[in-house]
Amino acid sequence: xxxxxxxxxxxxxxxxxxxxxxxxxxxxxxxxxxxxxxxxxxxxxxxxxxxxxxxxxxxxxxxxxxxxxxxxxxxxxxxxxxxxxxxxxxxxxxxxxxxxxxxxxxxxxxxxxxxxxxxxxxxxxxxxxx
Amino acid sequence: xxxxxxxxxxxxxxxxxxxxxxxxxxxxxxxxxxxxxxxxxxxxxxxxxxxxxxxxxxxxxxxxxxxxxxxxxxxxxxxxxxxxxxxxxxxxxxxxxxxxxxxxxxxxxxxxxxxxxxxxxxxxxxxxxxxxxxxxxxxxxxxxxxxxxxxxxxxxxxxxxxxxxxxxxxxxxxxxxxxxxxxxxxxxxxxxxxxxxxxxxxxxxxxxxxxxxxxxxxxxxxxxxxxxxxxxxxxxxxxxxxxxxxxxxxxxxxxxxxxxxxxxxxxxxxxxxxxxxxxxxxxxxxxxxxxxxxxxxxxxxxxx
Numbered sequence: 001x002x003x004x005x006x007x008x009x010x011x012x013x014x015x016x017x018x019x020x021x022x023x024x025x026x027x028x029x030x031x032x033x034x035x036x037x038x039x040x041x042x043x044x045x046x047x048x049x050x051x052x053x054x055x056x057x058x059x060x061x062x063x064x065x066x067x068x069x070x071x072x073x074x075x076x077x078x079x080x081x082x083x084x085x086x087x088x089x090x091x092x093x094x095x096x097x098x099x100x101x102x103x104x105x106x107x108x109x110x111x112x113x114x115x116x117x118x119x120x121x122x123x124x125x126x127x128x129x130x
Numbered sequence: 131x132x133x134x135x136x137x138x139x140x141x142x143x144x145x146x147x148x149x150x151x152x153x154x155x156x157x158x159x160x161x162x163x164x165x166x167x168x169x170x171x172x173x174x175x176x177x178x179x180x181x182x183x184x185x186x187x188x189x190x191x192x193x194x195x196x197x198x199x200x201x202x203x204x205x206x207x208x209x210x211x212x213x214x215x216x217x218x219x220x221x222x223x224x225x226x227x228x229x230x231x232x233x234x235x236x237x238x239x240x241x242x243x244x245x246x247x248x249x250x251x252x253x254x255x256x257x258x259x260x261x262x263x264x265x266x267x268x269x270x271x272x273x274x275x276x277x278x279x280x281x282x283x284x285x286x287x288x289x290x291x292x293x294x295x296x297x298x299x300x301x302x303x304x305x306x307x308x309x310x311x312x313x314x315x316x317x318x319x320x321x322x323x324x325x326x327x328x329x330x331x332x333x334x335x336x337x338x339x340x341x342x343x344x345x346x347x348x349x350x351x352x353x354x355x356x357x358x359x360x361x362x363x364x365x366x367x368x369x370x371x372x373x374x375x376x377x378x379x380x381x382x383x384x385x386x387x388x389x390x391x392x393x394x395x396x397x398x399x400x401x402x403x404x405x406x407x408x409x410x411x412x413x414x415x416x417x418x419x420x421x422x423x424x425x426x427x428x429x430x431x432x433x434x
Contacts, residue, residue, distance in 0.1 A: 065379060066346070068346075070264075094282070094285075095285050095290065097282075097285060097290055097294075098278040098279070098281040098282045098285065099274075099278050100278070100282065101275065102264060103224070103264075103346065104346075104349075105346050107379065108346070108347075108348065108350070111349070111350050111375075112286065112335075112349060112351050113285070127274065129281075130274065130277055130278070130281075
């Protein structure tokens with residue numbers, strides 16, 4: 001799982017968050033700063049524990065846009081060394097509210113739900129938000 | 131939209147009632163393992179476009195498993211509802227896409243003949259494609275997925291305020307009336323999700339997904355009204371923006387097939403029809419969404 005890296009360097013994460021390209025051909029009213037991975041670089045996201053899940057030492061991660069939520073789930077199962085039973089129940093939540101289907105790309109989750117330049121995902125071993 | 135004999139409520143009712151006739155055929159491989167002299171006939175079902183295949187998996191499995199009665203105890207046979215999967219033209223069907231979306235996307239794109247009804251789907255009882263598909267879930271998991279999608283839609287439309295304020299029994303009512311085909315009961319609750327908040331006369335962002343063959347669906351932030359230019363955004367605007375944005379993102383990725391961003395090269399299909407491209411997306415979101423409150427839009431390249 002070498003594709004998921006911890007990004008220890010704050011300033012490189014900030015470079016990803018820079019305003020970048022906001023031109024909009026159709027005049028759509030997009031509002032708010034976004035974690036701009038539109039130049040093809042990686043999506044940076046924070047993983048936070050919920051519902052009694054083990055806390056990760058490394059909280060900030062980066063992935064290419066096309067990686068899926070399922071990819072993150074599989075990675076976490078191994079990284080956290082979950083036992084077989086725990087592995088059945090690993091959930092990833094966005095907005096502390098909903099769990100996207102596992103084939104959803106991190107790129108589209110980021111485009112829609114990053115807030116003030118950061119995408120936060122919560123992982124839990126129970127259905128913390130249903 | 132100028133038709134005097136039909137109002138918007140009639141449209142939602144029409145959509146609610148739309149069904150697809152499906153012919154389920156057992157795969158050759160599984161057919162060969164039937165140990166009765168009588169082979170299973172195809173199973174014909176008329177299914178709602180906005181439901182999900184797992185809602186019917188027990189019915190389908192029950193039908194075919196009667197042909198394997200003597201084999202059920204044989205553990206080497208791997209005959210189990212958990213191994214059931216559906217295929218169309220070699221494509222394993224994802225369970226979490228509404229039935230209508232799968233039909234519109236695949237039958238328009240893949241089959242050379244113009245008549246696709248009844249929709250012929252192959253039922254597999256073995257050799258589950260682990261790498262391509264997640265196993266069909268139980269009823270509770272589908273319900274959980276449906277609720278999750280509703281929450282996501284509300285997060286986009288209203289920052290989650292409306293669904294967050296609803297009672298649990300309202301959530302249950304939405305799902306149950308969907309399963310039980312109760313239009314009035316469904317819309318009693320759903321209309322709250324179609325209302326406005328924050329002194330706006332429209333949703334903050336439109337919940338939508340655009341499906342194309344051979345790539346993950348597109349989902350972006352798109353506001354239905356451009357206050358700067360006092361302009362309602364149209365279906366054409368939404369599709370064009372999404373294609374442009376996606377191409378821009380892909381531009382730097384290697385080895386990707388170039389996305390065609392010319393809207394006119396596609397049929398834009400929602401619920402099996404092609405709405406006029408000048409339709410305001412706010413209207414579409416209110417009246418043409420699926421019961422999960424998303425606009426599921428299939429882009430099918432026009433044949434030259």
